[in-house]
Amino acid sequence: MNTILILEQMLNGLQFGLMLFLLAAGLTLVFGIMDMINLAHGSLYMVGAYLIASIAQATGSFWLGLGLGIVGAAIFGVLLEMTVLRRLYQRDHVSQVLGTFAILLMCNEGVRLIWGSQPLSLNPPAALAGPVELMTGFYYPAYRLFIIGVGLLVAGLLYVLIAHTRVGMQVRAGAANREMAMAMGTNVQRLFTAVFGVGAALCAVAGGMLGPLLAVQVGMGESILILAFVVIVIGGIGSIRGALLGALLVGLVDTAGRTLIPPSLGYLVGPEAASSAGPAVASILIYVLMAAVLFFKPRGLFPTHG
């Protein structure tokens, strides 16, 4: 009984962590290369999820929605970068916070204007609707396994792209030292537009994957954006490897906290109080983890700069 519960929770944690990684990967590169705080990153996730959900509803095909939605989100991200964000690179952090917060407000309201305030529903493809028996007596939803698979696949692709291609080398160089990378002939501007587009596409993948599990609604980007920030700060800003480790840590801690803390709290304060305090305590744990990492390693687990 108990081993099954723990296994199930570990898989849930892995799944959530991998989705966080998709969000954090784009964010950490934007942050690392351009030293730019982008609060609007969560909006890309929201826009992606909305595009996927509405196209899937219109066409009746989850896969078509996913494909077109990802492309649409990437185009949206590139346009955003070319029109507004590009002007904010040279500014200080507080200006970037103000500017991207303004974009966040406009995206939220724009989505509300187009799709209304009611959450959209996004159904997983029929082939993945049922559970799969992983071990005798251990059933796990096929769709969640699919998410884990997609997460691992994208993480692997990113690794190859970043670690084994020329473009990836330029990205890493840009993250470590932008001026030097420019001096060596890298077109950082174009590189950054590309990174931004890829980041937006990754956001949309996460939005499409999580859409059937969580609600597709206005404001969905904010709560997960903060978690993505936590992830990249734990991992070290600009480090893809750090983002992966940080995301898995946060995903596991969050899931473990939600399921393991209420029972253990129950001994102390009674089951009723524990069930109401449990989720909050789990959320606190994530921030305790981050504060502890920063206390001992003020630049995250894998510092990239100097």
Add this chain to the structure above:
Amino acid sequence: MAKPHARMQTQDSFAPSLLDHSLRLRWSLPVLAILAALPVLAALAGDTFYVGLATRILIFALAATSLNLILGFGGMVSFGHAAFVGLGAYTVAVLMQSGVVSAWAAWPIAMLVSAVAALLIGWVSLRTQGVYFIMITLAFAQMLYYLVVSLRAYGGEDGMALAGRSTVGAGVDLGSDTHFYYATLAILVTAIVLITRLLNARFGHVLQAIRENEVRMTAIGFPVFRYKLVAFTLAGALAGLAGVLLANQGSYVSPALMQWSQSGMLMIMVILGGVGHLYGGVLGAVVFLLLEELLSHYTIHWQLGLGAVLLGVVLLAPNGLTSMLRRKGPSV
């Protein structure tokens, strides 16, 4: 305290140093007079709704000014300032629930609670730099937010209502919106005068010098960490006072007071008004809340307009609105 550098900036020995800040009485006194007359004018116009709105603006002006003390003058970009506002609010609410209704007892305790929290959080956070500081202050604020959410006894996610406003005595009835407005105005003015005195004193000069060049100040031998920590704690206490006023005004507290978007909003008020300008927080709060009020009057999609205005400010007025006013010419 002699300030030799005050004379090095300019030939005019009466001109203050760049680190000094003037109350600009030529502008601020007339504004203060208008603010003082506002309840009377509102009563004449028969619309007392505006007194409540003005009180809310003044309270946020206090909160934003407290953030400006560390963000603008100390260079500490704290993304968790709403936590101290919320702590002050909750302290008053909890005290009132247990029978402490006197403002003279509850308000200082609330400020103390916020100050102690700021001291502890600052002690850990100020070890980090730059973006990491932004994120660790956010982390602590989120911890406090979820802590409050988990406190079922104090309303949890739903928040809790206060029995009424704090009592002051001496003929002042905070239950009256007009009295409460004047109390808020008096507190804000006192806070601004004290902050000006602080900034123009040695402490303020050191703080601003640390903002300009922390490494050099460390090399000269100033205990940089201690200065920053004291400023952070002071700002926390002032934010707590703003929280006290917020809780009193609405007779209601909820975890929403401590949400990260609230911290973001305070930061945006400061940036909008002008980082490191004495009245930056005040101006930002006035413009932001009035804009919100005005736009929400016309359309439910007011956030779209608000976002557009904020974006315009960032792109067109890089140093906030006060820098646009200042461009017209130096005034002392």
